[in-house]
Amino acid sequence: MIADLATQLTWDRLIALAEEQAQALLRSAFSTTVREAGDLSAGIFDPRGRMLAQAVTGTPGHVNSMAESIRHFIAAHPIEAMRAGDHYISNDPWLTSGHLHDITVVTPAFHQGRCVALFACACHQVDIGGLGQGPDGRSIFEEGIRLPILRLARDGAFDPTLLAILRANVRRPFEVEGDIRSYCAANAASARALAAMLAQQGMADLEALGEEILTRSHRATLAAIAALPRGSWSSRLRLDGVAGRAIELACRVSIVADEVLVDFAGTSAAVPRGVNVVLPYTRAYAAFGVKTVVAPDVPNNAGSLAPIRVEAPAGSVLNAQDPAPVAARHVVGQFLPDAVFACLAQAMPQRVPAAGSSVLWTVQLRGGPEVVDAEGHQGRTSFETVFFNSGGTGARPGMDGLDGTAFPAGVKAVPIEVVEANAPIIVWRKELRPGSGGLGEFRGGHGQVVEVAALATDEPIAVLAMFERCDNPADGAAGGQAGAAGAVRLSSGATLAGKGLQTVPAGQRLVLELPGGGGWGNPAARQAGGAEADDGLD
């Protein structure tokens, strides 16, 4: 049924508001993760904590986790006690988006003296103290400073105590504080714009509009589900894991009456290293995987997400319990769409891609006196830097996979010139890796080769490795072959572990070979034109 015009126009305006909020963040943020890579999410919530609209920028792990987190903020600080000019903050992994590095800021929007909506954003910090963003932590306490849900500002004035404690606990205090102020400014600007919109239209609040948005989105998702085959399919996905222990993800997708149920029963137990995933983040990426296949065009909000139910046993690596370490949770979480696809492919082979490299190869580097190599060389200038790299995506039925492209994450690569301008390192190589895409009628996307070293040849650097698919390459689908596995080594040839803090000795380069995506269909069926598409990479 076609929506009435007023609903439609205000709905569009609400989505535009979330987009404005995200654009403001991109322009004024300090961290390279936010400003160059777009590792952020922004959304608008009703006073009951239901997500009404989100910006298309950013990464699904954030935005769908954020969708769950707002009700925790409201529980801690009831709406009635909120005032205009307030801002609330948290980075608690179990309450927000799964690791301490993501800071969520929530700002109430007022109209006619009443709180009518909440604006929230979540952004990735380069550093949050502790061991740093790597999988080495044995518990959350080693991973950095943890902020429960706190009031960051009242009546527009920031809490100086909170900011002082935060600054004292992170490696890049100006960046962290500058970012937080940017988040608040972006939220506040959108809150003002919302109030102006309501005033102009003579609307008291978003109550009726919110119901309409959620109902329509819910119905649209149900209609999409109704068109799917019924049944239940399962998959097992094996990951390299950490500290010599592989991790198995067991997934069962059931399409029943009016919902898609994703159940991870049988998945490995949580591990004593920081790759564990909190349930909201598991839900976020599993639901994202379902949504891309089932209803990609329905706007992402509480209504469209409701018919997708995700469960994982408590204590498993996909539902880790406090105080499990979680800093590098994306190295497991970003595989969940692959796990879901492997199930759905059994029901709808023509709508689902083969497995891809999937996890971002986040190169987190550290330099300075903290870093000493076996020869006794010590770093001089302290720095902490990060840049993102992507392997190949899985081949699609009818299309090759994408070379060096992020999926499912939505972040962008930081330009190498910016990486080198911000930290004393040199990236000597970053190019596609020929032959790494899995063969098939449609070929998997190619991975990349990345070589990086300290600018000073007499200084070591440390890498906080969190790489995957070194032992378990991306499977092909429908007769396609697996993509090439990843590799982590030094320029001397010595192999490094895929995970954990390790030293790159002075004068050496860190060499990363990123995995390729799986192929789709029988390689013998590849059309002659495919060779052209290979463009010298086969």
Next chain:
Amino acid sequence: MSLSIGIDIGGTFTDFALEWQRGETLLRHTLKLPTTPHAPEQAVLDGLPQLLGGVGALPRDVTRLVHGTTLATNALIERRGARTAFLTTDGFRDVLATGNESRAAQYELFYRKPAPLVPRRWRLPVGGRIGAAGQELAPLDEAAITRHAAEMAAGGIESIAVGYLHAYAAPAQERRTRDLLGALLPGVPVSLSSEVSPEIREYERFCTTVANAYVQPIVSAYLKRLEAGLRAQGFTVAMLLMLSSGGLATVETTMRFPVRLLESGPAGGAVFAARIARDAALPCALAFDMGGTTAKLCLLEDGVPRTDRVFEVDRSYRFAKGSGMPVRVPVVELVEIGAGGGSIARVDATGRLAVGPKSAGSEPGPACFGLGGNAPTVSDANLVLGRLAAAGFAGGRMMLDAGAAEAALLSLAPERAAEDLAIAVTEVVEAGMAAAARVHAAERGAGLEDRVLVAFGGGAPLHALRLARRLGVARVIIPQGAGVGSAFGFLWANPSYEAVRGYPGSVAALDMAALEAAFLALTAEAKRVVTPALPAAAPLQIRRSAQLRYRGQGQEVTVPLPVVAPGAAMLEAAFLDAYSAQYGAPIPGVAVDLVAIAVTVSGLPEASRPPPSATSVDTLPGTTTRSLRDPDDHAPIACRVLRRDALMPDAVASGPLLVVEDATTTVIPAGCTLHVDPRGHLVIDLPAALPGMLAA
């Protein structure tokens, strides 16, 4: 005697605009011919004699000839450029292909990335490395260049781009490469990233350089043919080209940097609107151009279009940001959205009406064209509402089919009345444009309410008044000559060139003498480009700017600077002013970094002209009426229809009104008042208070 001609070659039409100051009288004349895509100069060379003949002038009477064309843009979009090779830093040959490694559509599993202009086979690695501070970390591998030269010769390479990492900070290796190639492959043009786009961020710089090399042979050959044709017809004036920045340059400069020509048409439109705004002494305005496929909006401050440093060509996924090819050169800052007369309406899965970006184009076109299209479009909605008349479209050359338009609209929701659906379609498309304007203004820290909307192009006058209401704008101007706005804009633009250079460093630690020397070098470079485009000894305007930011912050702020030797305190103060204006409060305790510096040299803008003396009147205003359905009214109203060419200066009328001319129709709702100013522009004021308007 001073006779000027502007020529704008678009995808469909080649537009001509002529201005002739004869004593006290300013004569204006326009011409529209179909574009001749196989040899674009043909339409130009056919049209000029007609244009001059129409006013009884000769080619040698022309003292100014300004040209802009979509040739370079089309070559990029249709992949019809030269066989191009790209020499780049060893280890980075795939930057062009991987870009920023992201997908412009988060939920799209079947996303397709546009193929790079240069295939991997011709992305040739060269050893050598510059660091972020401009220091040489590894020497240039000259032997590799020699080897590649042999391959390129054998492979029939027609144009070469060179892009090395950090070349914006240290161009020596790129220059050396050009010298070597000049000896090895004489006659093959070479584009250097340190000249085409000397700014940090390798993907954007490399794309821009490769695009420059890719279109260079095609653009050079075309300009040479056109110049020869002009000389043969007896033209003596040196032709100037409209650049994306809204400035003019010589043929020689354009042949070196053809990538700066990409947005010449839209830039002409912005200059056109800016001139209207200056003449009317408007401090700030919003230009609104709407055609068949897209709408463009541009903010004008003090009669000058805002400019930006980067834009995207050929957005391949639903016009989505990030799905096109980035080009980093000075450009008039436009928001372009997929909303035009041909934009197709559909109902999405949630029951929302979506309009565009898919367009019916001109073939098959909107359903009402009767050319086989049956998808409901914006033009169909305008016809059903009575904004367009079935007879009289395109100057009476085309009869529109109202029945087909209604049937197409009813396909959206058969249970609704066609008129209601037409209202929904126009409201949604106008709301989309309003949202785009608002997001854009918000990004720039600019307001919209105090602006005057200057609307031109075939579609804009149909929607301008409704759009103005949504934006809270009180006045709309529909200029004279709006149908060929860009071509007039060419006439009114100024020779201008921006030279830029990456200049990384902490403001507090800069060597100010070296910085001043760098500014002077850029000034000299820009002067060399601009002076040949100006009369001898013409006065020059020199403007300096710097891109500054807080250390660690992502986005640079372009800050205008006085033309004096710079100092740290001056740079910081200028930055803090600009930062506060754009983002609110400054951030205490953070150092300020310089990223790049730029110098723009231009001719002095012409003083605002007095209004022309009144022209003669051929007919009395028409007294016909048409039935018009206004979205705010429940029933159709009988609306007076006036012919634009019959409206005399100082004529006054009240809405509801339709003012028709060959190229467009201006819809003036009830409550609005029309005044024709001495220049023949339609100036329309909206009533102060408008209840019940949806601010979407």
